[in-house]
Amino acid sequence: MRKEDTVKLISAEGFEFVIDKKAASVSNTLRNMLSSSGSFTETQLGEVKFPEISTPVLEKVCQYFYWSLQFASGKETEFYIEPEITLELMMAANYLHT
Amino acid sequence: MSTPKRKNFRIEPFKHKVDMDPKYAEKTWKILEHAIHEIYNHNASGLSFEELYRNAYNMVLHKYGDKLYSGLVTTMTWHLKEICKTIEAAQGGLFLEELNRKWGDHNKALQMIRDILMYMDRTFVTNNQKTPVHELGLNLWRDHIIHSPKIQTRLLNTLLELVHRERTGEVINRGLMRNIIKMLMDLGSAVYQEDFERHFLEISANFYSIESQQFIECCDCGEYLKKVERRLNEEMERVSHYLDARSEAKITNVVEKEMIANHMQRLVYMENSGLVNMLVDDKYDDLSRMYNLFRRVPNGLSTIRDVMTSYLRDTGKQLVTDPEKLKDPVEFVQRLLDERDKHDKIIVQAFGNDKTFQAALNSSFEYFINLNARSPEFISLFVDDKLRKGLKGVSEEDVEIILDKVMMLFRYLQEKDVFEKYYKQHLAKRLLSGKSVSDDAERSLIVKLKTECGYQFTSKLEGMFTDMKTSQDTMQGFYASLSSDTSDGPTLAVQVLTTGSWPTWPSASCNLPAEILGVCEKFRTYYLSTHTGRRLSWQANMGTADLKATFGKGQKHELNVSTYQMCVLMLFNSADRLSYKDIEQATEIPSSDLKRCLQSLALVKGRNILRKEPMSKDVAEDDVFFFNDKFTSKFYKVKIGTVAAQKESEPEKQETRQKVEEDRKPQIEAAIVRIMKSRRVLEHNNIVAEVTKQLQSRFLPNPVVIKKRIESLIEREFLERDKTDRKLYRYLA
Known part of the structure; x- marks a missing residue:
């Protein structure tokens, strides 16, 4: 996988998730961030720090990205969400405009 | 997160403590404000999108959206005012370039700001019915740059100046022009229309009004139209290069109005080069140009059409009433045909075969052809001429073409029955004297007449053809029934004509020579024996005869003469000298016919089989005729004055x-x-x-x-x- 096709997402605790840009683009916020015309640091480095999103939530978010791509391509499976992270996950979703 | 399936889950009001730094909003805004400055200063590379987004997000989330929004407006306005100053300071030609560059910068910055503030656009703006960031940026640009008092008029003048320079032949920077116009369009079609298009159209109208005045003073019509065409194309090209596509109709309208509509009458009637001259000189290119240009303006085509119609009527009227041209009917009809061909070609080539023009042409012809009461006769004479000799050596298709053209003229005739009358007479003469060149052509014309006017119109004409055919059969039957003993007597060819189908002639009888009378009687008996209950009467005035004559030096000639002439000549078999009275008594030919036939026998040079005393130009009642022994001719066969269809005399x-x-x-x-x-x-x-x-x-x-x-x-x-x-x-x- 080429580096320019991926993006590194970093959680509040410093955990790094490397995912496809295509998957990241499920989030409107991330898509804007990565395609914005200005030379922001994110576009330069290919990584985004989320100081307000915890590792489990960010992990779930990444899972959701991939699940969503599959869902969109017609593979309708269930997406399980642990009740304890639901609230945080929703806030992240709002933030990421997903 | 729009998770498609979520079960057993209820959303409850979210209560959480908001332990906020009272300075929080102020601090966050400072960060964002700084970022906006940096963005405008092309210094965004150090900024973190996520951080800015998060800050804006939090501000909106914590109900500081209002502050964020108004802060954005203030900051952006400040920047635009700065930009405004640098643009205003730009000198001369650099003005547009500077404006264009700043516009590009602003657009880029605006995009970045919009991305950062996306969350605000998504929630705060929609909830509070504010203008979205991007549109806000455009509006601010419009208000502070384009509508700044120092820029507004300068921009307009610069743009108009450039257009003017291009119109006068200079090369301008079209790319820059396009960008600026595009900017105006991006700011909303109202801006484009108010700040540019309206003035542009006004000044164009002015420009073309003056220019057209100049052109019309110094150019002829064709040249003028060329210039108009070029201008129109230029304007359309201009629109396609750097104006809004919707302006095309407007600007072409201006050119059309100023250059065509306002000068239409003058152009059409221009001396020595107007429409009539173009028609006369077959200027297809100019005519086509005029058609295409005039078509663009209201009443344009009807102007052309009216002028053409009145021109056609005038020339046509002259043509059909000029006594000189009426002398030769064939020439007369040929002229009509030529005139029609000429204008038909013009309509096809220059006027796009416009139906309304065709109709105008037809109505004009109908008008003037019927001005002359003799037109039907002349057209029939024309056909007669063609069918007698004109079609020799012409291919079948060409015959069809000529006949079709004649039919065209025929269609214009109002008095078709008059034509029928003449046609019948002429056809009868053709058929009886065997002068018709092509039976196919004759029949083809009949078919055409039939399709044009119906069965009733041609039934009698067709009857004439049938009679001819039956007569042939009858003659064959007649000779078959005769025994061979009469073989050295005269050969008789009879055409039996049905009364009613054929035109009626005054049935003037005459005394036929005894030799002929015998054969005639035989035929009468034969015919009446096969067709009982019919009556035969002889039409001697329509017949012809071939005579073998021996002259003084023993030379022999075959003379082709009319029946009357034959009667006269046969008298000279038994006498050398006969007076007019003698001849009249012996033949009982009506005197006017007799005079004419004697005239052609005695007074035509090279055909004078008889001599007359005294030698004078006319035949008088007390003249005396002699057989001309000294008659000579290069040809074995001599044709004596046949009865050709001619223009009728006045009575x-x-x-x-x-x-x-x-x-x-x-x-x-x-x-x-x-x-x-x-x-x-x-x-x-x-x-x-x-x-x-x-x-x-x-x-x-x-x-x-x-x-x-x-x-x-x-x-x-x-x-x-x-x-x-x-x-x-x-x-x-």
């Missing part, structure tokens, strides 16, 4: 006219009866209208004549007047 014309009028009476009566039979009761004017309609394929009935026919029908008790309303007629079954 003949009157006579035919009268016959036609007579023939019309029963037709009009029949039409009246037909109409009344179905309508029972009708008012006078309506009858006239209906009769005219019914008969117009044959002729145009005169209302006075119709009235007379009605009166005659009333006398004969077909109709009666209504007792109370004298204008009403009733049909009496």
Whole structure:
């Protein structure tokens, strides 16, 4: 996988998730961030720090990205969400405009 | 997160402690404000999108959206004011470039700001009905840059100046122009229209008004139209290069109005180069240009059409009323055909075969052809000429073309029955004298007439052809029935004509020579034996004869003469010298015919088989005729003055006219009866209208004549007047 096709997402605790840009683009916020015309640091480095999103939530978010791509391509499976992270996950979703 | 399936889950109001730094909003805004400055200063590379987004997100989330929004407005306004100053400071030609560059910068910055503040756009703006960031940026740009007092007029003048320079032939930076115009369009079509288009159209109108005035003073019509065409193309090109596509119709409209519509009359009637001159000189290119340009303006085409029509009518009228040109009917019709061909070609080549123009052409021809009462006769004479000799060596297709053209003229005729009358006469002469070149062509024309006017029109003509055919068969039968003992007697060829199908001639009989009379009698017996109950009468004035004659030095000639001439010549078999009186007594030929036939026998040079005393130009009652022994000719066969169809003389014309009028009476009566039979009761004017309609394929009935026919029908008790309303007629079954 080429580096320019991926993006590194970093959680509040410093955990790094490397995912496809295509998957990241499920989030409107991330898509804007990565395609914005200005030379922001994110576009330069290919990584985004989320100081307000915890590792489990960010992990779930990444899972959701991939699940969503599959869902969109017609593979309708269930997406399980642990009740304890639901609230945080929703806030992240709002933030990421997903 | 829009998780598609979520089960057993309830959303409850979210309560959480907001432990906020009171300075939080201020601090966050400072960060964002700084970022916006940096973005405008092209210094965004150090910024973190996520951080800015998060800050904006949090501000909105914590109900500081208002502060964020107004802060954005203030900051952006400040920047735009700075930009405004640098643009204003730009000198001369650099002004547009500077404006363009700053516009590019602003757009880029605006995009970044919008991305950062996306969350605000998504929630705060929609909830509070504010203008979205991008649109806000455009509006601010419009208000602070484009509508700044120092820039607004300068921009407009610069743009108009550039257009003007381009119109006068200079090369300008079209790319820059396009960008600036695009900017105005991006700011909303109202901005483009108000700040540019309106003025642009005004100044263009002015420009073209002056220019067209100049052109029209110094150019001829063709040249002027060329210039207009070029200008129009330039304007369209301009629009496609750097203006809004919707402006095309507007600006072409301006050019059309200023350069064409305002000068239409003057152009069309321009001396030495106007429409009429173009028509006369077959200037297809100029005409086509005029057509295409005038088509763009209201009444343009009708102007051309009207002028063309009146020109056609005038020239046509001159043509058909010029006594010089009436001398030769064939030439006359040929001229008509040429005139039609010429204008037809113009319409096809230059006027896009426009139907309305074709109609105008047709109506003009109809108008002037019928101005001359002799047109039907002449057209028939033209056909006669073509079918006698004109079509020799011409291919079948060409024959068809000529006939089709004749049919075209025929269609213009109002008095088709007059044509029929003449055509019948001419056809009869052609058939009887065997002068028709092509039977196919004859029949083809009949078919055309039939499709044009219906069976009734041609039934008699077809009858004539049938008679010719039957006569051939009859003659074969006749000779087969004769025994061979008469073989050295004269050969007889009889054409039996049905009365009614053929035009009637005054059946002038004459005393046929005894030799001929014998054969004739034999034929009569033969014919009546096969067709009982018929009556044969001889039409000697239509026949021809071939005589073998031996002259003084023993040379032999075959003489082709008319029956009358034959009768005269046969007398000289038994006498050398005969007086006019003798001849008249012996033959009983009507005197006018006799004079004519003697004239052609004795007075035509090279054909003078008889000698006359005294030698004078005319045949007088007391002249004496001798057989001319010294007659010589290079040819074995000598043709003596045949009866060719010629233009009728004035009294003949009157006579035919009268016959036609007579023939019309029963037709009009029949039409009246037909109409009344179905309508029972009708008012006078309506009858006239209906009769005219019914008969117009044959002729145009005169209302006075119709009235007379009605009166005659009333006398004969077909109709009666209504007792109370004298204008009403009733049909009496």
